[in-house]
Amino acid sequence: MSRYLARRLLTAVPTLLAISMVIFAVLDLAPGDPTGALPETIRPEVRQMIREAMGLDKPMHIKYLLWLRQFFWNEPIGLLEGALGIEIGDSESRLRITSWGSRGTPVFDLIAQRVPQTLWVVGLAYLISVLIAVPVGVISAVRQYSVFDQLGTLFSLIGYSVPTFFTGLLLIIVFSVNLNWLPSIYDTNLEVRDWRSLVAQLRQMAMPVAVLAFFQTAALVRFTRSSMLDNLTQDYVRTVKAKGFRERYVVIRHILRNSLIPVITLVALGVPTIFSGAIITEQIFRVNGLGALLISSIQVNDIPMIQTVTFIFAVLIVIFNLIADIIYGVLDPRIRYA
């Protein structure tokens, strides 16, 4: 197991390097100019000066190596210094990755500012969708073709096929405009200190969480249901039933446990999308999460920011793939890693 793990971790390094190189090359070669968003009144000479101040005129490989150094060396050391309260070497002159759109602001400071909102909103939606999807999928499978199953199928089809920007807008019009119950603008200054602010926080999260949860639940329900159905007809199920165990015991201890293996893999693989997948919903409700950060950086061609955020998504995907593989082995003892 540990040898397998070590090998997987080692192969992850060249994979990530290749990914970072591709992202960097695509961004660098793509047309677009970080000064393009500036008002037209600003003259070309001034634009050139701004580009030089950003370091845009350096050759590509220099920029890439600089970014690598900043990402893998300068930033971790800075993080370590911050965590331990010590100073390693000349920390004043150590260059951090800084944004172009908001010139001089360290990219990691911005990311750190955004992660909590994303975890709160998108993470909660993911959690809720898992909590709803698994039981609904199980009941749907066990009571196949019942009214519950039919309704579940209907709703999951709707959830899967209606885009989030539509459900988001619909909820805003119903709950914000007509009923005036829920805010349509996410207040990122809100700090949860007492019951009242907690309620305010829950209210402003309600709609984005509902939109995302609806969408994600749909896919998971279908998956859980079909996985359960596969197992229901297996010989071992008949054997267990023949032994006279209660239905509940059979379903939970035997069928569910086996059916959850692919579901859990799917859930683990879906975790990175928590960070990247809610771009549209974050935009609609003005939640300042990572997705909104990525969108606003793309709009102004803020290459260091796009590069870093995209790369972090890549790292998360690689890591959670690994985690999914490990969980698989733990859940299914038949799978052995040589």
Place this chain on the structure above:
Amino acid sequence: MSDMKKLTRATLRMPVVVLLLATMVALLAACAAPAETDTAAPVEPEVKELTILYWQAASLPGPFLSGGTKDQDAGAVTLEPLASVDPDGVLVPRLAAAIPTIENGGVSEDGLTITWTLQEGLLWSDGTSMTADDAVFTWEYCTHPETGCASVDTYDGVVSVEAPDDTTVVVTFDKFTPYPYTAFVTAQSPIISRAQFGECVGAAAQACSEQNLAPLGTGAYRLTDFKVNDVATYERNPHYRGEPAYFDRVIFKGGGDAASAARAVLETGEADYAWNLQVEPQILAEMEAKGQGEIIVAFDSLVERLLVNQTNPDEGLGDDRSEYLDGTNPHPFLVGTPVAQAMSMAIDRSVIAENLYGFAGQPVCNVIPGPKHYVSTANDGCLVQDIDGANALLDEAGIVDTDGDGIREYNGMPLSVRYQTSTNSVRQKTQAVIKQWWAEIGIETELLNHDASVFFGGDPNSPDTYQKFYTDIQMYTTGPSIDPQIHLSQWQCQYIPERANSWAGGNIFRGCDPEYDELFQLLVETPVGPERERLVKTLNDMNVQSGMQIPLVYRGRVAARTNSLQGVWINGWDTELWNVGDWAREE
């Protein structure tokens, strides 16, 4: 069946489901929270809060390192220039005690220096004193080539900024400058603190993230928190020189899209002010009809106009099409005839402005539409459509339909024009209605449109750019800055685009009038005052009346304010938040 029932009960008893139900109940409870705790300030209801919504979020507070309007405006809540420009285009002192003029001796007779006097006892928002030296520093900071300052052109022609004492700022220009109110005027050129930014000049500007995100200001509010690309929070500035501001807190929230920003002000009442609402006029009108807020429009100088080609764009001329050739290649029927005038008379500008531009458009008859004191009234007749008059005008000139095909001929040549613009639904609709009106006066029109990136792209190899102007008529928007000199300079003979100069030059319609050039030279030597105003109006009239340009619609920027918000005076010449310190809520 009973098995199934048991099973359902069993499944429902699962701990997961209990947890799930608890979460659902919590969420539902939250949803159903009573409406009275709603809106503006759910946490501390006694806080007077102003919420401003920009659907483009600000990246930095201030215009220097990120020149977008959103950034400039986020800075303008706290940063101040020496003077602002009000919506009528009149200078208003901010940090300055008065506006320097030639009369009060603030502007030198030779037009080389302008001397500003600061108000006494100015303080930065941290309580330290603000002096003329900070203005000198701001100039050094912004004009340092490695700073990459986006406002550097406000210092064009400035050779030095000096502070002989704590309240005097002397700006010296390299030559006679008729309009010296460029440096330190408007939100594009505010003053920052030397004490705070002293170490941040040049390349170091990038490293000063802490300072860049929390600049000291002198305005009615001061910045307390800035979340990049999200929200800026301000509080009342205790060191402000004037009356304390009304609001305890100002929230400058960014992100989302224009339509939902409009909805937040006009329908849900979650925000008090929303900026730049590029939304279909019908949708905006529906939202406004709910009665919670009002649409307001800032007009500066943008005029959607038709340019009338003064040269011959005939394809048969090959390389010589639309070339001026020292005046030997005039347009066959648009030059020296009343045709362009008749075309202008046939257009109903109100129909275009109201139906296609909605809130954001007004009919206009001048190419210099503002500020007020530069606007000519000589051409206002164009506001009324006069198809009969246009027909009569052409009949009188002997330009009639001789072959009975419904199209008039001039010297045997049918009045058939090609009319191009960029691809844009409003522009194509404008083209269609104008084509109809021109048909009514016997002029045939062929409509063309090119993708904006091609049309405005300036590629010398493309035949479809507005600079090459290979058609008879074209349409787009431009406009002057607060002082129209640079804009008017474009229409001198020397700026006609042609092969020889690779189609550089702003005299796109290729009109040359030596009288215009002479008058323009006079303008360059005339300082601000009634004489300058008269000259600008004359130059505008010459251009419009000669039929070189046909102005159509004066285009504005749309915003929305909630009904209870008082003191908003939307500004096209300076930031919309120029007087945010005077905003208050009606009680």
